Amino acid sequence: MTADALTDLATDVAAAAAGPYVPPVQDPDIVAVAGFKGGVGKSRTAKELAALRGAVLTDFEWDWGGVTRGWGYFEEERQKAPLLEAFRTGKTPSPLSGRGRKPDLIPGHTDFERNQPRAEVVAESLTRWSRELKRRLVVDTHPGGSESTYGAMAAARVTVVPAVLGDGELRALEGLLRSLTDYPLLLIPYKIGRSPAAWALDELERLANEYQAQIGPYVSNYTWIPNRRVRVPICSSPPSARSTPFIEEMKAVAEAVDSYGK
Ligand SMILES: Nc1ncnc2c1ncn2[C@@H]1O[C@H](COP(=O)(O)OP(=O)(O)OP(=O)(O)O)[C@@H](O)[C@H]1O
């Protein structure tokens, strides 16, 4: 069994879907990246998608392992907390410029965990920010379900969910699918090895069919990615022999996001 079995699986699941989901028209749109399990690749995916599409990377993670510190923004060196300020005042935040090398950023903050507004407020705010900034937003969320994650997903035209094919990861994925039926989800098989286990592919197919979720193109497992310490996204860096396959896979994901429901 090769990873290409995943490509066939995506086609089969799409063919079995009851009817095409028609997401709300959004221009510019909001894309959320979410998952109930930590460490599955949400932040890497969000950062690369924002880079590929010139979107504003919006960080709802409150841990230090997210895109904000990875971007080079350190809250302890700053006077203001743009995300908290935006929700407190109701004003649209100004994204920090990545100067064309990194995505522009609405940085996350440690205190966001305790200061999250209700999901409806989060959803309404994101929609307004995107409209007023006239920019597409890619929202990276904290692992698990929380008001800010539900709000981002409610506002999003599509939510990208990295699906790692491990036992714990697939159970966490089922937890998400069970509690979030009716959301427009695009499952991205993620960190895929050369020969994904047949049971895991079967389980992914079952979940996608049972919960009517679409499966997009897969992204392989690259052992060099966790060791990469560069702030510039992989897709914005000069391609190398080792990064080119990743960039091609991410570009396919970006295309699947763009064409979702269209
Ligand atoms: N395609 C990939 N191949 C191999 N490792 C990857 C890949 N993408 C990301 N990683 C690594 O996996 C780990 C988790 O990635 P990431 O931080 O993007 O996940 P996350 O879902 O945002 O985590 P958290 O739940 O903590 O927010 C990191 O060490 C990252 O470098």
Ligand SMILES: [Mg+2]
């Ligand atoms: Mg993360």
